[in-house]
């Protein structure tokens with residue numbers, strides 16, 4: 074490789090986001106959430122600032138490789154979510170839809186419901202994929218903000234559980250329990266481990282939650298069947314996909330003596346074990 078080629082490729086790489094830009098990103102995100110950019114459409118289509126021009130011959134590509142992207146109502150969902158008051162997420166669920174082939178998985182296709190106004194929902198799904206983890210999801214602005222928690226929640230306020238932020242999921246995912254085919258994204262068994270409603274700990278609703286999420290200090294009160302009371306998600310300042318810590322706040326529902334993930338090993342909805350869900354190849358929506 075010539076020195077010139079080497080130089081240009083490493084320069085390319087260095088323009089990509091690294092840890093150095095992360096502190097700035099937090100502030101930028103905050104500002105973007107506070108006042109919406111005028112060029113919303115532009116930002117939505119081109120979040121990284123620059124992207125290769127769209128391929129003109131997309132229509133010529135074999136249908137099979139294109140199924141999930143063709144099915145994604147990108148334009149509609151952009152419009153819909155952009156029209157939603159207070160939503161800064163104009164690309165709602167694009168990543169979720171892109172990662173899944175809905176001709177193969179029974180997971181719901183992502184769309185943002187038109188109406189809101191009911192109590193905000195939360196769900197925790199026990200997910201036996203390549204690695205066992207618990208998916209912690211909080212409804213906000215028409216989607217489920219989602220974190221993968223490898224060890225699951227702990228009721229002990231002294232315990233901090235790693236929670237890796239993953240792509241937003243559709244609200245309809247809250248009733249998904251079943252199997253995802255091997256080879257598909259997240260292939261394995263999904264159990265509804267807990268669900269219920271939640272709010273900002275200060276009772277400030279979506280506005281407070283948006284602020285807490287942007288700040289990386291998201292204090293919530295859960296009203297589930299198994300998890301209740303005050304919890305906090307704290308974002309760590311690390312490069313790459315955001316990593317948070319899930320911590321129980323000290324209150325009447327805290328307890329260092331209980332191991333809540335060992336205590337509850339069946340579905341909060343169907344009462345099935347992971348084994349019986351896995352054995353049900355038909356899959357199901359509970």
Ligand code: MN
Nearest residue numbers: 200208221259
């Ligand atoms: Mn998962």
